Amino acid sequence: MINWKIRFKNPVFLAQVFLAFFAPILGYFGLTAQDLTTWDSVFNLLFGAFSNPYILLLIVVSVWNALNDPTTRGIKDSHQAKRYQWPK
Template sequence: MINWKVRFKNRNWVIAFLSQLMIVAELVLSGLHSMGLVHFQLTDSIQNSILTLVNAVFVLLSMLGIIQDPTTKGYKDSDQALKYKEPK
C-alpha cells in the first residue's frame, strides 16, 4: 500500500506528481474532445499560456530554493560542493 503522507512530504515528488497530473488532464481533455464528448478544445494559445505560467512558477520555485538538488540533504549545498573550485 502507498503511504501518501510520506510522499506528499517530499517536495520533489509533489512537483513531479502535479506536472504529470496536468499532462494527464490535457490528454483526457484531448481524448474527450476527439470523441465528441466535450466541446472544449485546448488551442495553441491556451497551451502556450499554460506552459508560460508553469515555467514561471518553476523558475520562481527554483530561485527560492524549493526545487532542490536531490543528491544533497536539505536545501543547502553539501560540504564537498562548497569546496569546489570547478565543477566535477
Template sequence: MINWKVRFSNRLWVISFITQLFILVEVMLVGAHAVGLTDFQLTEEIKGWGFEVVNALFGVLATLGVVQDPTTVSLSDSEQAKRYKKPRSSL
C-alpha cells in the first residue's frame, strides 16, 4: 500500500507530481479539443506562457529554499556543507 503521507512530505516528489499534473491537464485539453468536446485550443503562446509561469514559480521556491537538497534529510544544510568557506569543487 502506498504511504501518501510520506510521499507528500517529500518536497521533490510533490514538485514532480505537480509537474506531471500540468502535463496531464495539457494532454486532456488537447484530446478534448481533438474529439470536439471543447472549442478551447492550446496555442503555442498559451503553452509557452504556462511553462514560463511554472518555471518562475519553481525558481522562487528554489530561491526560498523550499526545493529540498536530496542529499540531506530535511531542508537544512548538512553539517559538512555548513563548514564550507566557499563552494566545493565538483572535480
C-alpha cells in the first residue's frame, strides 16, 4: 500500500509524476516545453499522445518508475514510510 497522503505533500514526488507524464510525450514528438505556447497546442499534443499506444506505454512505464519504491517489493511503501505524517 502506498502512503498517497504523504506522497502528494511532497513537491519532488509531484514533479516526478508530472515529468513522467509529459517527458515521454514531448520526447516522442521532438518538442520542448517552450514549443507549447497556446492551450490549443497543448490539447492537440495530448490528443495525439492518447491516440498513440506506444506513447501510452511509455507514460505507463515512466509513471510506474516514479511510483515504485526500489527498497520494497512490488509497488508499495515501506512500513516506516506508511507511518510518516510529513515527507522526510
